[in-house]
Amino acid sequence: MDLGRGRAELARSLELDFIITVDRSMMSNHRGKEFLGFMTTAPAVGLPEVLWRALAMPRIPVDEHGRPRQAPYGLRKIEAALLDAGFSAAVVDPDHVRRYVERAKAVLIGHHDYFAFNSPSIEYWLITGEEPLNRRSFLEFASRLVEMKRGLNPDLKIIVGGPAAWQWLYVPEYIERFEVDTIVEGEAEGVVVELARRVTEGLPLPKFVMVGPRDCPEMEEVPVIRGASINGLVEIMRGCPRGCKFCSVTLRRLRHYPLEKIEQEMRVNASSGLKGCVLHSEDVLLYGAKGIEPSPDSVIKLHELAKRYHEEVVWSHATLSSVLYAERKYRLVSRVAELVLDGRQRYSGFQTGIETGSPRLARQIMAGKASPFKPEQWPDVVEEAFGILHDNFFVPAATLILGLPGETEDDVIRTIELVERLKDYRSLVVPMFFVPIGALRGCGWFTSVHLRRVHAELLLVCLKHSLFWAKDIVSRFYARGLSSPFLKLTLMSFLMSAERFARSLTPDEVLEHIERSRRKLAGEVEETSIRESVLERLRRYARAPKVAARP
């Protein structure tokens, strides 16, 4: 930046005490397509990184003060909490942080996967042997920030939080390297105000704050966002009653936002010009529910409200047992689809968890997930729910967990059988590896994942299923909204090449590849050798003539 431009920018800057920000992998609207955001959780594969970045994490428009027009919802909540408490705070785009650093008292950062320890980043990391983009993007950003701090304002405090705050405890060397003053784990709307007061008064900060269930705010106490959230995301409830053993959300009390509060946030998003809305919850069909008994009126009113403000409404998450139960008892999925898919919108989508096709394992680790059905019925619940969703143009992106403690070969075979039963239903199925949290200590997490041949078979079944339906989804729905024909072409070419590549793979090759990646992560293999082998094969298959699909 030249000095003249710097002065002009400074003159247009606000006087901020608190800068709220994050790196580009999160400060992006991912071209208005939430699922393109998942590309940031992988390294660039099959495409040049510059193109991968352009597709997945483009810059977001900012105002004259460098404040993004849209920002991650969690950062907006922190901004609102500080503004409501009378502090001078704003979410600032990472490219514009410098102009505020000299004067500010603290930088607050929130992230959902700082170091790529969450799924699916960690899977992509293991499979490719290369650092996912979100991790690299954050490390680049944090390095720039700490340089700015040292050069311009050594007294600047750095506070980190968000759903991935816990990750700092497993890479403590980064706490020191990036001069982090405080780590906040848990719902932070309350504690951030006290931390800000301490910063302002020059009092020492605690190094770590973990907000337990009793200190989680009631929904009435949670502030309303002041600026638009990425892709119009609004939270409708917090917590989950299902009690799955692998999920921390169940530790949080189940609380529902009143409709009036949801409407206030929708109004903020709509007034900024956002045409879409993401309803965020662990299970949207349980909005207003008592336990797991849905409240159809609440769900319908919620969607009517959302459609008043937005052309497109999608869900963040829903549970497949809720889909089946709510449809059978109340025709709720069909009624929501009739309401939402009104001509302005042609499909909807959300994330969901299958996790396993084994009733035995389902009973052991997620007995409540099938409820009110029995864990023994879980595979049938999944298939019937997928059928309902397919018929109603809802596209589920479903996860599986591989390598859970106590998993047997028979459990994995049952999961393969279930995925094969889902072949006629428009969906994505993404396998994830169980990584015990203790394995993240030190640098050897990748040695904790023990994949067998049957896991590799499952990986291939999922890959083929997802690539088949991804082409359908992109050509039928997704690419219609993408403005650039070049991007549409790139996306479809990539998917077709990837599908040909997947068809050529055998389970043994998959295992061999993952073993090579693991050796690379352990520093036992030259970095370039794996990359070359994968890229060479990708290039070869991209050049190869099309082959007929296997029956």
Place this chain on the structure above:
Amino acid sequence: MVAEGAALVVRGCPRSESEIERALGTARSIAREGGGRLTVVLEGASFLECVDLIRALYERLAEATVVVEVGGASTPKDGRGALELSFNGSGER
């Protein structure tokens, strides 16, 4: 909320599993008495040196609100005084 609840002053650094278990057990009972809140004050050791204990608090005391301060960044406010545990930091990992 910060620095409310009862306090546990940890002098030195618990390193071995048995030392961490002892600190965790004490922390748990203090948190229970403190209504689900606990302030851990680290004295004579840095946060990084005590990170094994902090991870144990995070992984196994999820039901509590825990504030970790280094060198007594603030004083617990409920007037109950603080319980102290000392470690020489020589325990095996």
